[in-house]
Amino acid sequence: MTHALAVDRMSVRFEDFLALNEVSLTVAPGESFGLVGESGSGKSTLLRAIAGLNAFESGILSIDGRAYSDASRAKSFYRTVQMVFQDPYGSLHPRQTVDRLLIEPLLIHGFDDVDRRIARALDEVGLGSGFRFRYSHQLSGGQRQRVAIARALIVEPKILLLDEPTSALDASIQAEILNLLEEMRKVRGLTFLMVSHDLAVISHMCDRLAVMRGGEVVETLTVEQLRRREVSADYTRQLMVASEGFRRKV
Numbered sequence: 001m002t003h004a005l006a007v008d009r010m011s012v013r014f015e016d017f018l019a020l021n022e023v024s025l026t027v028a029p030g031e032s033f034g035l036v037g038e039s040g041s042g043k044s045t046l047l048r049a050i051a052g053l054n055a056f057e058s059g060i061l062s063i064d065g066r067a068y069s070d071a072s073r074a075k076s077f078y079r080t081v082q083m084v085f086q087d088p089y090g091s092l093h094p095r096q097t098v099d100r101l102l103i104e105p106l107l108i109h110g111f112d113d114v115d116r117r118i119a120r121a122l123d124e125v126g127l128g129s130g131f132r133f134r135y136s137h138q139l140s141g142g143q144r145q146r147v148a149i150a151r152a153l154i155v156e157p158k159i160l161l162l163d164e165p166t167s168a169l170d171a172s173i174q175a176e177i178l179n180l181l182e183e184m185r186k187v188r189g190l191t192f193l194m195v196s197h198d199l200a201v202i203s204h205m206c207d208r209l210a211v212m213r214g215g216e217v218v219e220t221l222t223v224e225q226l227r228r229r230e231v232s233a234d235y236t237r238q239l240m241v242a243s244e245g246f247r248r249k250v
């Protein structure tokens with residue numbers, strides 16, 4: 001089977017600092033794969049390197065069996081792979097209308113039938129056409145993240161890279177956005193690679209996960225193994241205890 005996404009011994013260096021050290025993982029078509037680990041462990045760096053936002057100094061990235069060896073990405077790459085960032089306030093220009101934000105990727109990728117696609121995208125993310133000519137700064141955090149998801153999905157990608165897509169949102173809104181993403185994945189048969197610091201979110205959303213520490217993958221396991229506590233690395237156990245301790249306090 002061809003993997004939707006495969007990373008083979010990928011390393012990323014920022015000057016003297018090795019932020020990613022020979023990281024390997026594979027994600028099957030339609031799978032949802034999680035990345036967890038303490039702050040600074042390299043989760044975002046991995047996503048950004050896949051998206052071409054950071055160069056990687058060695059290793060191979062394959063998407064649908066096609067290999068990429070550096071940061072250069074053809075436009076067609078972004079029709080297949082889209083990224084949704086943590087902070088919808090930072091990722092969407094505040095002085096642009098929703099219409100403009102959605103039209104841009106359609107024009108870049110040469111789509112026609114723009115009006116119909118925008119209407120459909122807004123319906124799909126639960127906003128509706130009433131939002132089309134609103135400015136991004138007039139929207140709530142949850143509404144902005146819906147626009148960011150619509151913007152990513154409007155070019156009909158196969159893979160979504162999700163970098164803490166709900167952690168900047170209120171707890172009540174987080175579940176709505178996670179449910180929307182899960183619904184989109186099912187309806188469109190998408191593949192997810194998703195970063196979260198929250199093991200409960202990963203366990204709800206993902207099939208498998210990799211635990212990262214210090215720029216390396218400590219272990220890869222299924223969510224079922226995580227639930228049954230069949231983990232082999234002490235570090236994964238520490239993460240589980242930390243997240244349960246936090247949950248008991250709230």
Ligand SMILES: Nc1ncnc2c1ncn2[C@@H]1O[C@H](COP(=O)(O)OP(=O)(O)OP(=O)(O)O)[C@@H](O)[C@H]1O
Binds near residue numbers: 037039040043045
């Ligand atoms: N552009 C950069 N220049 C220099 N160092 C960087 C750069 N981007 C990330 N780093 C460093 O690389 C390491 C990994 O950062 P990264 O953002 O990938 O961690 P993370 O696991 O996503 O953390 P968090 O959960 O806090 O977002 C950190 O030590 C960070 O300071």
